[in-house]
Amino acid sequence: MITDETIAKIALLAKLELSETEREQAKQDMRKMLGYIDLMNELDTAETEPMSHVFSAENVFREDVVVNGDMREEMLANAQLVKDGMFVVPQTFEG
Amino acid sequence: MDILQYTAVELAECIRHRKIGTVEALEAVWQRIDAEEAKWNCYITVEREKALKRAATLQRRIEAGEQIGPFAGVPFAVKDNLCTKGIRTTCGSRMLEQFVPTYSAAAVERLEAAGAVIIGKTNMDEFAMGSTTETSYFGVTHNPCDPACVPGGSSGGSAAAVAAGECFAALGTDTGGSVRQPASHCGVVGLKPTYGTVSRYGLVSYASSMDQIGPLGRDVRDCAAILDVIAGRDDRDATSVDRGEQTGFKAALRQDVEGMRIGVPADYFTEGLQPGVRKAVQDAAEVFRANGAVVEYFDLGLTQYVVPAYYTIAAAEASSNLERFDGIKYGYRAQDIGTLHALYQKTRSEGFGAEVKRRILLGTFVLSTGYYDAYYLKAQRVRTRIRRAFDEAFANYDVLLGPVAPTTAPRLGESLSDPLQMYLQDIYTISANLTGMPAISVPCGTDEKGLPVGLQLMGDRLAEGTLLRAAYTYEQAVKTERERNVSDKERG
């Protein structure tokens, strides 16, 4: 079920760094929560379609017309690090 | 009469007839905020100068005879997960402590177009994850009905601000009860519209398939009038619905429930329900009966599966929605360090609080390989079943009636230690989010401790008209009753 490895893998996927205590806490929380969520298994839903959207609307489109101009300064305004009109990140690839 | 006693609709009327000036109304709110905000902590950000400038401009336009809008000059508060152009929008999180959007939420734009003056951004549980407003990075908000209690959440700041007279009305957001439950705990009215009625553009997503913006006000009329303003199809939100002729919610406010069929889910009145809440809600049901409605208790079913399904889906969507907070484009960025991976990890670990991390981890897990079917998909199937149960209920009833929450406002510090217990408090409210139905919380008296109790009315999807009529009828009936009691006493 929920092991230390599970928590480590999930934290890696979620990009969260957990301390020893946080990891232990997360393990307990998750076990407890999933134990409760497992209540759902009482209900036979084999014949039931899953519902990802609550509304019945389909085919909602925009037309292919350019409406935006240059908004670069606004898009960069909240970034902590900017260079040459771009967002700065640690080096991403080899070479 | 003290300006702060007016409802938003009444104040708008006075301003329109130039009995009260916009700046005067704003000053009244400032005085209250100056006197009491330190006690409640309703706001994360207050925008005095901007609000004053806008109020003055509006006053000039009103004096010039311009028709502005139904809320011209009325001071409003807005929950801090709704983007406001040029005003920082934090979501109650360290992650967005410095974030100043360059765009406003569609609901905010519509409110402003109706003449509202936005005075500040209200406190909330971090990224709307919580039921007490205690998970905010910006401190807890106290309940104006009892400062030792929480105001509820996640729109606790909005509910408290309305209750404390620190604004005339407010916008909140409701993903699992976050408008209705704090309204209930603070003794104000809170409305969650049908999913898709109010555009979500500019609402920082928590759980996209359930998030909906709703008004908090002093009475049902205020909420209906605000919904009239903020509802409407928006090209920027593909999930927003074109309600066409169905708007005009204020017009639905008739005191008439004659023959209305009201169902009361018997499953809501189990042992977990606080006796004072049970009594207040059952009394409310009797008020409907006395006013000509047909009130029936019935078995709704599936109630025990609502919380598991909701938390699975909400956590899954949240884990994905919150991935964008990585320190690069906006928001908190951890001190620059080595690798990209380290930047992501440090930023997110330092920027998010414990409850947010808890839900991100749960959501990541239920979507991960090997667990998707057993949890996420299972929850979506259960959701279909829950919706069917409600569809069947609405085949028999016009409105469903029950409590908003199992208890009145808990004391500060009581809830967070046991997250599962806290989640269970949402049992009555989250069905409306899972299924997309509209629901409203209306004050229905107090419990043994004198804390406000909320009555929840739920309507079928797109049936706000019926829902509002029921809520309004109840509110008016109770008001008449109260007034009669007062005059009886006076006659002695």
Add this chain to the structure above:
Amino acid sequence: MANVYETVIGLEVHVELATQTKIFCGCSTAFGGAPNTHTCPVCTGMPGTLPVLNRQVVEHAIAVGLATNCSIAAHCRFDRKNYFYPDNPQNYQISQLYQPICRDGYVEIDVQTPEGDRRDAAETDNRKRVRIHEIHMEEDAGKLIHDGESGRSLVDYNRAGVPLIEIVSEPDMRSAEEVIAYLEKLRTTIQYLGASDCKLQEGSMRADVNLSVREVGVQTLGTRTEMKNLNSFHAIRNAIAGERERQIRLLEAGEQVVQETRRWDDAKGVSYSMRSKEDAQDYRYFPEPDLAPLHIDDTWIAQIRARQPELREARMERYQRTYALPMYDIRLLTDSKQLSDLFEETVACGAQPKKVSNWLMGEALRLLRERDMDPEEICFTPEHLAALIGLVEQKEITNTVAKEVFAVMFTQGVDPRRYVEENGLKTLQDADALRRVAAQVLADNPQSVADYRNGKEKAISFLVGQTMKAMKGQADPLKVREILQSML
């Protein structure tokens, strides 16, 4: 004894769709803007913003699906693919996993014998069907630029949100030749549809190669790897050869092929594993709650089918019928829609089809190859090419001059009549003038004159050449020969 191995290849081809705007917002998709000037709150993943689907993207995807014999899903929707990477502003990509828009299609490719000369083989093709597993719609990522100065990377979101379709084939290909034939087939089909310009170099068409090897005769598939960063046919060919060898080497050494994504370095001719311990690969796909599902009914499909332009096969048949061109010409001309359109428009201006074809297949293709250009970069108009052909036909200019003029038209788009006029390139028709020049040439080359008179007939060719040279090419060489012969 050494084992004989078979290569099994499937392709994931990404094609950038030819739309004005991005898939989920109203930003321009135009190339070449300064970094981040084609961005908005939606495509930079600002909090609270929401995607709204571009109708044209769906219509292009349906059109490509129909042209590749796919069945179009009556119901489909988008899913989120979650992974952290800075080229992806939301840290999830909106794509389609559970219900892609098109499924179960195929294209037919011409399979050539390995040593076969292309030209000969063209007449004796074997047809092979490459099945298409699915086509789905998704958004492109932004661009990362390495900043040498700071040792960091910079992010430009101009390409983030540009619409893509991903065409996933079944593992039906067995060689680099088949892979390239398949890609060329997709490219011409999509270009004819007008759904994309499909330029490999510019990245508007990108192919990831899934490759495994197995001993001949074995039925089960080997473990495959996925190779990325293949931006030319040349790179694809090399990568296939390199990866095949690498996998065989591993197997021969008794080792296992690891299922992974590898990055091909074409300059070094090697591939690298892209795995890192920081990436637990798990995309956690789930239905995109911000977008409404799609319902594609028969009426809509019929409308798109009705709008479908003539595709290459139909055009080839029509050329055979209408212009009676050799199959070889038809193949080359229709290989590129641009070239083929140019052909038809030039013929419409009154030029003789075979002559137009000769110019396009000969000089035009030669110049394109020489200058590494795409047909759409050709500058001349159909009217100008027709005019040039007219000038030659009416013997106003010689072939030599015509080729020179063509080269100028090709890159500068000048009017050939005007250019010939302004540069005095007209063929000299004046027989007296020609005779005067010829006399001078005879006088200057007594040895050749003597040779000719002594029966060395070939010597006249040299004299014709000298005369043409003195005339700067502006003479009809037949006429020159005639005059020289009469004077000798």
